[in-house]
Amino acid sequence: MTVLLGIFLLTLLLITAVAIVRARNLFVAVMLMGIASLLIAASFLLLDAADVALTEAAVGAGVSTVLFLSALSITSERERASSSRPLVSLVVVTAAALIVIDSAFDKPRFGDPEAPVHSHLSPWYIEKTQEHMEIPNIVTAVLGSFRGYDTLGEVFVVLAAGIGVLFLLSSGPGFGGGKSTPPWAQAGLRHYLIPRVAGRLLIPFILLLGLYIQFHGEYGPGGGFQAGAIIAAAVILYALLEGEQHALKILPQPVLTGLMAGGAILYGGIGVIGMLLGGNFLDYSVLAADPVKGQQRGILLIEAGVGMTVTGVLLSIFHSFAARRR
Amino acid sequence: MQVLGIYYYWVFxxxxxxxxxxxxxxxxxxxxxxxxxxxxxxxxxxxxxxGKVEGGTAPIYGASAAVFSSPLPQVLILTAIVVGISTTALGLGIVVRIKEEYGSIQEDEIQEIDRR
Structure with a gap:
């Protein structure tokens, strides 16, 4: 049954991907991207990756669609009928696909417990998580503590991308500074009863879900990356319904910039505090008298840092696009 | 199971x-x-x-679960998704600026303007 469902989802995904590339109207392509993201998220769930499915659903189907649409509203919706040498590209792409498909026969059997992925590092992580930090979610343990350096780096990449977008879009001819904001940005969809009522009902629960996922990430699927994306999605929904200016009144840009930088500083700061207390950089064991409690405290704090940075960056990016003059 | 495995690689x-x-x-x-x-x-x-293991479950300790799928690829991809959307947003920002400077987002038209 699961096999059939998996094949069904993947086939739909391929059909959607072809439709995305063929669509002349970019609006259609972006909407289909949302569907593709949802299909990928469902496939991740079938592959036991609950945390990843949650992230893909929040980021791919939610935030990414909004960003592409706001970029389209500034540029243009229609793709001119032209492509460079489609036949040559098609030949290259088909040849490459055949090579990759051919190499698939040499890959380890799907689900093989003896495959290299499962026989080197993973058993160690699965075994030691209980010993070192006593939290049920191994993904959070690996993300926050065992591979904390990687995650720190990734948080800074997200921060750097956010700073880049702010730099790119806060100058040039299209920078309106709020003077010539279009009517929808001021009033949003407030005149439409059904989206407004439905949105008002949904937003508090989306925020609550985001906070639950943030602070329950050690025990169930979740963590800072997912929570950040979900909270950002809730605020973006509010901005679409009530107008961008209203959303900026609740969370002004200086606050968002503070969240962006503050989260990254919190993460790095926890590492430095660990050093000051006599441990290594990002070693949380020294944060409390009991090393296990210290690990748990450290993971909770750095996840909060990750959540702050992701929320701040995604919302700053959204507002940068929304503030451009058309 | 085997059919599905090969199919995942092909879809990839x-x-x-x-x-x-x-x-x-x-x-x-x-x-x-x-x-x-x-x-x-x-x-x-x-x-x-x-990362999937036959008969495994999501890598979260429960009451009875014994076999877990590998958590490591999941961690890598989880962070990669968020980094991916940030870099895509950066790309979109550059596209918006190109549109404002050149009045077009078609590569051939932009190159035409550059050649003049």
Whole structure:
């Protein structure tokens, strides 16, 4: 049954991907991207990756669609009928696909417990998580503590991308500074009863879900990356319904910039505090008298840092696009 | 199970190449970014499929579960998704600035303007 469902989802995904590339109207392509993201998220769930499915659903189907649409509203919706040498590209792409498909026969059997992925590092992580930090979610343990350096780096990449977008879009001819904001940005969809009522009902629960996922990430699927994306999605929904200016009144840009930088500083700061207390950089064991409690405290704090940075960056990016003059 | 396994690898290859086709053959810059996102998604799918264990469950300790799928690829991809959307946003920001400076997001038109 699961096999059939998996094949069904993947086939739909391929059909959607072809439709995305063929669509002349970019609006259609972006909407289909949302569907593709949802299909990928469902496939991740079938592959036991609950945390990843949650992230893909929040980021791919939610935030990414909004960003592409706001970029389209500034540029243009229609793709001119032209492509460079489609036949040559098609030949290259088909040849490459055949090579990759051919190499698939040499890959380890799907689900093989003896495959290299499962026989080197993973058993160690699965075994030691209980010993070192006593939290049920191994993904959070690996993300926050065992591979904390990687995650720190990734948080800074997200921060750097956010700073880049702010730099790119806060100058040039299209920078309106709020003077010539279009009517929808001021009033949003407030005149439409059904989206407004439905949105008002949904937003508090989306925020609550985001906070639950943030602070329950050690025990169930979740963590800072997912929570950040979900909270950002809730605020973006509010901005679409009530107008961008209203959303900026609740969370002004200086606050968002503070969240962006503050989260990254919190993460790095926890590492430095660990050093000051006599441990290594990002070693949380020294944060409390009991090393296990210290690990748990450290993971909770750095996840909060990750959540702050992701929320701040995604919302700053959204507002940068929304503030451009058309 | 075996059929599904091979199918995951094939879908990875085909999705990867559909995305790559959009990047090299389409002239619209937004379409190129969409292709790049598809390319990324294919890689994500490969990693997660590699981490799956037969009869395993999500790597979260429960009451009875004994076999877990590998948590490591999941961690890598989880962070990669968020980094991916940030870099896509950066790309879209650049496209918006190009549109404002050149008045077009078609690669051939932009090159035409540059040649003048």
């Amino acid at each position: 290859a085909i999705l990867l190449m559909i995305g790559f086709y959009a990047v090299i053959a389409k002239l619209n810059l937004v379409k190129k970014l969409i292709g790049l996102t598809l390319f990324q998604a294919a890689v994500f799918l490969l990693y997660i499929a590699m």
